[in-house]
């Protein structure tokens with residue numbers, strides 16, 4: 001065999017085929033205080049025609065505020081206010097898709113989600129379900145979406161979840177809380193205007209910001225860690241520490257937390273979350289505890305898994321005088337605990353990331369019950 005043909009053989013040899021994931025990223029992003037004012041010019045070239053509207057899904061916390069008059073509605077565009085009191089459900093997505101299809105003959109030009117993780121996830125899911133048949137629960141899982149979604153834009157108004165960059169939309173379905181993870185989920189455009197986060201109440205600012213902090217700790221301490229995730233995770237962690245432990249000017253802190261959220265989301269794209277998220281999903285499924293606070297409630301008791309992370313978390317919590325609620329699981333029955341434990345244990349990749357392939361030797365139902373009982 002001459003050298004040339006040997007090289008060709010090495011290239012095509014099946015045992016050398018790698019298995020890395022090829023992820024989409026948000027192709028366009030605008031960042032800066034006040035950039036919401038550019039939304040109209042960003043959307044204009046994406047308008048299919050005057051019959052094909054833009055649908056704005058907006059957190060109803062903004063109803064009656066100045067932000068609404070700045071939304072660039074023209075032609076038959078529609079603004080739909082949505083409460084973020086409960087996290088998104090598959091039924092809710094299906095109902096929105098049904099409404100949009102019956103309100104218009106044509107598919108919309110795009111969906112714009114304005115709000116926190118709840119509204120961003122709804123916008124992603126609605127954009128997918130406008131072009132894919134059936135009910136949204138059928139797509140909860142990995143890579144089940146068949147057809148590209150319609151154009152969709154994410155405009156975060158609170159920072160931390162990383163939902164603005166991720167390729168998932170987390171939905172509560174009839175039998176599970178699980179994301180629609182697909183290449184078509186990722187936003188086509190993200191607009192990050194830190195001014196939009198000005199009115200966030202302090203507790204919520206802490207809980208959602210801690211979602212980002214916990215993403216970093218879980219990613220950086222996981223067995224799936226790699227240079228890609230580490231580079232984003234370390235940056236996000238550094239930003240979280242500045243925001244929550246230093247005394248930054250408010251506008252500086254808003255800018256930094258928005259970028260922390262972005263980097264934290266990028267970090268878990270190529271790794272996974274861990275123990276706090278697995279257990280928080282259990283709390284959320286049974287009790288409807290929201291993501292940010294649920295993560296905090298669990299994370300405070302995870303010293304044996306993340307000793308340094310928990311120490312930092314406690315420092316941040318004290319600095320901002322955050323009192324986490326207590327006794328959440330006090331009244332629960334054995335069956336209740338079992339439901340939460342089963343939900344948590346079903347999230348195999350999260351445990352594998354946290355503790356390695358042999359995680360079942362470390363994490364038992366009894367152990368999880370003892371942690372839940374402390375909450």
Ligand code: NAD
Pocket residue numbers: 059060061084085087088115116117118119121157158159160161162163164166167168169170196197198199200201204207208211290291292
């Ligand atoms: P959220 O969207 O649930 O909102 C929390 C609260 O903050 C709500 O009451 C909302 O009205 C309020 N709020 C938002 N912006 C505000 C503002 N500017 N001023 C005043 N109030 C404001 O909060 P979240 O923590 O961003 O999102 C949680 C959701 O995100 C969960 O459903 C979770 O499953 C999801 N999530 C998704 C991903 C993903 O990658 N897709 C990642 C993490 C979390």
Ligand code: ZN
Pocket residue numbers: 161211212215277291
């Ligand atoms: Zn999270």
